[in-house]
Amino acid sequence: MSQDLVLPRPGASYKPQPPVAGPTEAAFVETFGALLPAAQFLQTPRGKAAYYEITPSSSKDDTTKIDKVLFIHGVQTPALGMLPLARDLEKSFPAAHMVLIDLWGHGLSDTPVVPHEASLFHQLIDDLLDHLSWPSAHLVGFSFGGATTVSYVASRPSRVKSFTLVAPAGLLQLSMFTPDEQACLQGDDEDAAKKCVLDILEGGDLVVPADWKQRVAKGSAG
Structure with a gap:
């Protein structure tokens, strides 16, 4: 029988435990189809995170200099939800290197059993950019990913070349x-x-x- 997982709230004390492992790629593909590029994985102290690359289809120098783009999805919409937008942009910017990430608790990524606050996701973006050897990138954030993008830009402006928000989630008072x-x-x-x-x-x-x-x-x- 399945059991609901209750994540610690920010500021609450909790007992350290290993992350909840994400599903296998085979299980994901069996359910949703082979729509994404092959998954790659980033191992971090918080767990394993999945990402997907759309490599440049043209070596032609793009005058707009849109070279490295990271897509950050929303809640309940893993990287798969950003794929249609990424594929459309690929047609306009064939020389761009595009990456989609599964945030913690989504897609093939693990779920760290820690408070899911902004700093947790900021560190994941840092780790991915470092892993890709990208000093900075253009960010595209959807919904929760939009809110995460804004707070990331505010805390790490040097790592962001530009940012685009798609239906960004706001803060509720x-x-x-x-x-x-x-x-x-x-x-x-x-x-x-x-x-x-x-x-x-x-x-x-x-x-x-x-x-x-x-x-x-x-x-x-x-």
Whole structure:
């Protein structure tokens, strides 16, 4: 029987434990199809992260100098969700080297059992850029990836050549929630907090569409 994993909240004490391993590439391909380039893996102190390269299809010098591009996806949309955009941009910038990453807890990447705060994802981006020997890159962030991109740029401007935000997620002020929602989010009842978050973000319980395979095949991210 599966069991829900509750990640430590920022600022909370927790007992160190190994990350939750991501699925195998074979299992992912069996479910979603072989749409992405072959996965490559980056080993970090927090766990193993997957990334995918779209290498330059032309050696012609591009006058716009769009050479190294990193795509950062949103919540519940791994690197696969950014692939249609990356393929379209590849047509306009055939000399660009493009990389898509599976953030922690998504796609083939592990899930570190630590607070999932901004610094965790910033370090992952740092580790990937270092692994690729990219001093800096153009960043494209979608939804949560957009918010992560903004905070990354603010903390590490020298590593970002430019950044583009696609439907970026914003920050919600506590005053925007009802008193009941605030009590749920700040309380110790994780089940109540989970239900509250789903009600706020999804309007109710998560529902997997019956045609999800067809949506994935068409490149739909939602």
